[in-house]
Each structure stands twice: as C-alpha cells, then as structure tokens.
Amino acid sequence: MQPDDELARRRKKIIFGLIVSIFLIIALQLLWKYIHTGKLVLSSDESVSFVVTNKANEEVYAGDKNVTVSLPTGLYTITATNRTSSIQRQAVVKGNKTTEVRMLFPKESQLEPSLSLPVSNLFVNGGELLYRSTTSGRVIHISNNKTYSQPINRSYTSVVFTSTSTGYGLGTDGLLYHFNIATSKENVVRSLDSSLGIAIDVSPNGTTYVANGKGVYVLNSNDTLKKIYTSDFQTTPGLVAGNSSLALVGTTITTFEDAPVIAQTLEFISVDGKRIGSVEPTVSDSQNQEVGVAWSPDEKQVAITDVAGVSLYDSNLKKLTAVSTRPSTKPVWLSDHELVYSNESSIRKYNTTDELDSQFALMALDKSIQELVVDMSRDYLYAVVSMGDKTTTYRAPLKGQTLDQTSFRLAPYMPMLLSDECDVNYINTNGLSLLLLTDQESASLCQSTTQTTLQKYGLPTTIPIQTVL
Secondary structure, eight states: OOHHHHHHHHHHHHHHHHHHHHHHHHHHHHHHHHHTEEEEEEEESSOOEEEEEOTTOOEEEEESSOEEEEEESEEEEEEEEOSSOEEEEEEEEOTTOEEEEEEOOOOGGGSEEEEOSOEEEEEEETTEEEEEETTTOOEEEEOTTOOEEOOSOOOEEEEEESSSSEEEEEETTSOEEEEETTTTEEEEOTTSOGGGOEEEEEOTTSOEEEEETTEEEEEOTTSOEEEEEEOOOSSOOEEEEOSSEEEEEEEEEEEETTEEEEEEEEEEEETTSOEEEEEOOOOOSOTTOOOEEEEOTTSSEEEEEETTEEEEEETTOOEEEEEESSOOOOOEESSSSEEEEEETTEEEEEETTTTEEEEEEEOOTTOEEEEEEEOTTSSEEEEEEEETTEEEEEEEESSOOOOOHHHHHHGGGOSEEEETTEEEEEEEESEEEEEEEEOTTTHHHHHHHHHHHHHHTTOOSOSOEEEEO
16 A cells, blocks of 8 residues: 555544544534523513523523523523513523423502501411500400400510410510410419510410520420520520421620621520521621521421521521522411512512422512411411501412402501591401491591591491491
C-alpha cells in the first residue's frame, strides 16, 4: 500500500470517528434534555400576562397568552397579572412530564362575612363559636342557635379553649384561670408563679400545656401540674402544642450600638420532655414579632412562619422546602397534605403532594388577616380580619356550602353604632341574624332605630333580631 493511500485511509477513519463522536454528543445532549426537561402549560380564564422565574429569580418566560413552555426540571414561580392585580403560584417541572397551571383570580366574595364583632382567640365547632372580645377582654359564647352570651364575669388578656364549654384565660391580674362556660364558674390555677410570666396552649387532642418561668408543664383536668421540661431561655417562652411534640418560642434581647437586637429560637421537645432540636426563625426589629408553628394532622411535617416566609420541616426538623418568602401569619392545616397561610391580605394554599402553592382567597388591600382558624367540624375556614380599628370575621366554605348573599349586603354597614347605647352587629353562623347590644332603657328605641336605618340603606328588615342587654 502506498503511503498516500495509508494516509488517506487514516484521515477517513479520523473523520468518521469525529462524525460518530459528534453524533454521540448530540444524542447524549438530546437524551439529557429529554430526561431533564418538562413542559409547563400556562392558562387563565381572562386576559393576563405571564412571567415565569426560576429558583434564582431569573426570568425564563414572559408572554400575554395561554402557552406551553419547555423548561429544565426545577421549581418555578408563575406570576399572572390582569388589569387590577397580580397572583402567584409555584410549580415543579419534572423531566418528560407536563405540569398544568391554571391561574384564576379569586374574588373576595369567596369569603363570606360571618361576624362584625371584635374577635380574637377564635374557637369554632360547627355553628358554635367562642372568642375573646378585643374591646372588653370578656369571653363571648355564640351558641348553635346564635344566642350571644358573656358567661364569665372577667376580662382576660388571652384565652385558649379546650372545648366548647371549658378553657383557660390569663387575667389582667396575671393569674391563670380555668373557666367553665356551662356553669359560669372559674378557678385559679394556684401552683403557678404569675411574676414569672405564663404561656399556655392546647394540643389538637385536648391536652393543655403551660410554660411558667423556665418550667414547662402538662396541666391536668384537676388543674394540677406535672413538670416535663426546664428551658434555658431568659424569659418565659411562648408555647405551641402539638399532639406528640411542643415548640417553645424563646426570645432574647441584646444591645448593639445602642439599638436592641432581637433573637428568637424555636426549641422543640416531645410531650414527655425530651429535646428534639431547634430552629432559628427570622424576626424583625419588633419585639412583638410573631413566629407561627403548626403540625400537620399526621405530625409528619411542621410549618413555621416568620418574616422570611413559610418553611416546611419534617418531624426531625430537617428542612423540606420554602413555601413562601413573604412575611406570613401562623399557618393551619386542612389535611395531612394541605396547608393554608396568609400573606397580609391574601390567603394561600400549599399542597405538599403536588408541591403547588396557589391563591385560596383574596381580601381588599386595606384589610389585614390576623387569625386563620379551621372549625372542629372542618366545614369552614375562618379568617379574622382587621381594617383600621374595625374587626370582621369571614369564613370560606370547605365543603361547597352556598354563600349567604345577604351577609355581603350587611357587611359594609356593620358594626353600626347608632348611639352610645345601641350597637348593631350581624351574626352569620347557622343562618343570619342581627345582634343589638344595648341596655334596658334604650332597648325599644334601639330596635326601632335599627329598623329605620335598615330601610334607609335598602337592607332587609326581616332578618331575625336578638337584643342583648
């Protein structure tokens, strides 16, 4: 064989090898892309613009129509904007999978007005409501037939309810009281030192726990205490109770360059007093910053809220994911896999199975959500909302119940203070009724003035009225 022929043969082999290598590289790239690329289907029932960002907050898509986008696997945030507002959802794109995200703009009408009264520490079981009045500090009981009563003649700074008939309240004198709504009686829990501060919470299964000083106790039904743990916090820790574990919220305040520095630690212990671990939440400069903790019903996951957002942890406190990066209130669980929380005026729902975060309901921007409560019968999600010095409680049906449209007509006018002795409110629990808070001398005038005012504003005058003296 001539040298030129040998050289040509070698060149052909090299070229062939290069071509094969190039095809292999392309094939591997295509296979990699196939395995690590999924489709994101974006749609809405109205005219919107979409913006999709990745985990690094980099924009990967922007457009103004329903579309299917091919994206690398990972977590994405979808923002949809219509003429008046924006909503966000998160979606996980999986390899060779299609993820559909339908962006719907919920209306405030999805939240039905339920109470126009000043509410805190709300407890709901079916049509029966208990709460602490933010104006008087008294415990208020609204029965299944919408009867309003103040069964305990004492003002409390905070209250927890163990059932629809019993609970505990911290009195303005610093003492802890065990009250019974059915008998209108109360007893002091005498084994506690009120000078050391008291924190109390009730687990979902009805067990009551107390933090007093550095001690953590289980409180028995006869108001005797059993110590289960001693904390290292400088002050009485806050307390959040689950069925099998507790979270102690400890705060320390130091000074740096003449400015207060707030530090908080969440210490988790089992109900028999064994330390599980701790989490360092993010807090603001405000000493009133609230850190929220809520266990899923099966207690396999725990949600923690702070100024940095909402994060999920497993039962061993290993961080699973960051659900939201906006300041949020204490979350509640609708089921083992559905978490609800609020960002200012927005109520959001996160599904841990699909890893999808979506808007559940939306309030007006001038309203701030203070509490979220799921009733014991799992019929409604209640939201205690403030707007200036006015407090309104809304509820969202969880089982497809029909909304009472009359309550929407009443809500803008209530509470209606017709005089110092005539305060008109609505109660929308087991049906709608009006509540007149008045005195014996003014009752008749209050009733007639209420009817006249309802007619003046074109509101229904046939709604049942309850007068409380």
